[in-house]
Amino acid sequence: MSIDNIIERYFAGRKAKEIEAQLVFFLMALRLNLLSGLSLESSLKKVKSEVSGALAKELAKIEKELGKGKDIGEALLNSASRIESLEFKRALSHISEVARSGYSRKSDTLKLLCDELIELRKTKMREFSSKLAVLSLMFIAASVIMPALWLAFVIMGSAFFALDISALQIWLSVTVIFPTIAVLLLLYIKEKFP
Numbered sequence: 001m002s003i004d005n006i007i008e009r010y011f012a013g014r015k016a017k018e019i020e021a022q023l024v025f026f027l028m029a030l031r032l033n034l035l036s037g038l039s040l041e042s043s044l045k046k047v048k049s050e051v052s053g054a055l056a057k058e059l060a061k062i063e064k065e066l067g068k069g070k071d072i073g074e075a076l077l078n079s080a081s082r083i084e085s086l087e088f089k090r091a092l093s094h095i096s097e098v099a100r101s102g103y104s105r106k107s108d109t110l111k112l113l114c115d116e117l118i119e120l121r122k123t124k125m126r127e128f129s130s131k132l133a134v135l136s137l138m139f140i141a142a143s144v145i146m147p148a149l150w151l152a153f154v155i156m157g158s159a160f161f162a163l164d165i166s167a168l169q170i171w172l173s174v175t176v177i178f179p180t181i182a183v184l185l186l187l188y189i190k191e192k193f194p
Helices: 003-035 040-048 053-067 072-082 086-101 109-161 167-192
Strands: none
Touching: 003 040, 003 053, 003 086, 003 109, 040 053, 040 086, 053 072, 072 086, 086 109, 109 167
16 A cells, blocks of 8 residues: 555545544435425535535535535446545435435435434444543553653663763753654544543
8 A cells, every 4th residue: 555545545534534524414414405395406506505624615615516516326326436434425325315306304314314314423422532531541641641750760870870961962852752742642532532
């Protein structure tokens, strides 16, 4: 696997994560527009102005394909193939079903999907909060405990064991190495946030 593929997959994952973060709000707004009597195309166009980021761009692509005369099912299928998110693919599948059969209060599939996505989000947040306790302890260890132990080792080692550690090495460890480890841990925590 080349570095280009790794970078491409990373950014595709970030894009999918950004879309998943807004997916429930998008589906709720779409559902409300459909229940108020708007057509699916009109609802998608209206909801596009209410979302931002990657989801708004993807909805713009769908709208552009619809403007070129493509069938809504085909436009939704193309969108599902561009985004690497199972949740987004499920949502587009439900929207495609709405395009085929219409939307009614009796078969409120978007509401059921929203409820499922909310429960899935809650589960992911619970998992993250359980991991966050350990990651927080690692951050405290990397930013406070390890530097303090290192300085104690340097002082004691210099006094009793004649360690040859220069002032530059001490300065670099305290100002560069330990802060870098702490920042990397913070970036890891941020990346793992659901």
